[in-house]
Amino acid sequence: MKHEKQGITVAGSLIADTFYKIDTYPEAGMLTKARDPVSYVGGTGNLIQDLAKMDPELPIRVSALVGADENGDMLCERLSQYPAVDVSGVVREGISAQTLVMNAQDTKQRTFFFVPASSDLYEEKYIDWEKADARIFHLEYLLLMAKVDEEDPEYGTHGARILHDARERGMETSIDIVSEQSDRAQRIVRCALKYTDYCTINEVEAEAVTGISLVKDGEIDSETAKQALEKLKELGVSKWAVIHSPKQNFGLDCESGEVVEVASLSLPEGYIKGTNGAGDAYCSGILYGGYQGYHLEKAMRLAAASAACSLSEMNGTDGMRPEKEIWELEEKYGKS
Template identity: 25%
Template sequence: MSGGRRGILTGGTWCADYNRTVSHWPGEDGLAELFEEERHGGGSGCNLALDIKHLDPAIPVETIGLVGDDDDGRYLRATAAAAGIDTSQMMVTAAAATQFCDAYVSLSSHRRTHIFHAGSGALLTPDHFDFSSTRMRYLHLGLPGVHRILDAPWHDEANGWVVVLKKARAAGLETNLELASVDRALMARLVAPCLPHLDFLIVNDLEIGAIAGVETIVRDAPDQAACMRAARAVLERGALKLVAVHCPAFAIAVTRWGEGVVLPSVAIPKQEIKGANGAGDAFAAGMLYGIHEGWSVGQSLRLAHATAAASLRSISTTGAVLPWRDCLALADKWDSRDY
């Protein structure tokens, strides 16, 4: 391991997800039927931390976040502790309620719609991030666009995300950034100054297109060649070692050393799918775990697909992720999509 470092530190969004299954997503003034409702942890800091622990309970995981002094905050801290995540830097504030998200999954399309309240997330600042004592190897940070102070300029830097990434690298961590489904222009503006301070970027087809300024959707479907162009363009704009791009049909990964891998996704049976909420986080967890363990890009991409496929079996973000060998076994059982 790099300098004796081992493990993953997640930082940023911890929110209470109120996951709801509905018959379909209605338009304004429309009506849909609610079938299922569950509370789970959500957000990039929560999801990847829990997914990594599901993949391999032995790997050290720490987190940095800010929750409210309320029932949702206590629930998130208890969820993290029960999973074996170090919560010593999961701070509590009385100034705001815990960030929460109403996460709707449509039974007709399996697509997700999120409506969130920033709450404590709006108060998170670069000063909450202390990397002086951690021995983790990687920082997984998110989510630009949903944290008011981190999204804004901080002293002489373009935004607080840059400050956190620079602090992490100075402390010896390698960095990855998780994105949210925010406006394309806002995403591009927030992420651009972060690129020189990232080692990895694991995003979806829409996100890579927004960052690169490339149209990755052609005839209403993700275009593999366009995704590859966008990934390579972003790779050249920063200090990145690897850019990975995923969508429902395929994923690609490109490296600074010229490697390019394309892999179709897992052909999970339709009857197994409960919802796509958290599938992107699961993909990132599989990819980052493989990289952490020294696997090849192709092997890491295969586990990323397998982890995402396993996660689709639950309406929650992390509830269906299994140990990594079991995720791969499911992927082998279902085989790959024809693409």
């Protein structure tokens, strides 16, 4: 099938992740030293880099608001290293969103401090629709961006308005959200689902959005997972609804009614070096599969193997590989 539009637009919260080493996490009122800061591209940047590594020729357009500061420089420069990534749709003003990550050397525990800044200010007025024109428009992360999550008198939320307007321009739409157990999930995300083609969320997020409890004895119950998928379709998802978890993944083709179950890869002991970014890697596989016209099962297998690639390195995107190598990993560790 030939498509006039090409590429994927990734829109939303582009964040600078800065890691510090600290000797120990201090008690309230006490001091500790933060050393050796190292900055990475985070937020939507994880998904952008995953897609760029998966297919270096895939046109990727970025829509975001980042600061006119050093972090903004870093974010734009790092993403511009990928030839097919277009950052001309990134607006520069104010202060960049940043996550400060404190790595305690004694306990090996990490503590996160999120500075929303530009992430909370991003809204449709910062989207240049001509530059954002693509086959798929992916908006992330709902529940993290204050302006996007604001109420809208016509569409329910501003994020829903953005997705509606992307569809009006002939694009398929996709969403990802942050894990949050609150009534906000149903109120905000359900508005967006009315204008969503691809919905890729984990089991915690699925419970929050649908109100259906999925986990039984520490694992996803397949029957309730199917109920949750049907609920996502009922709420408006029109093409694929996918729920992923560390062990098992469930998907619904909302057009054919087919339900797909795909196991996560069986990885050897010592393989997993970090879990940061695995959800973004999974989402990149679903998006890429949708873009390429893959069957839902193939897209979910690619997504599971992409997540496994991410798990092989501490940083969220260092482990990602070209599609051919992702399939080789799936053949090696996939469950028959």
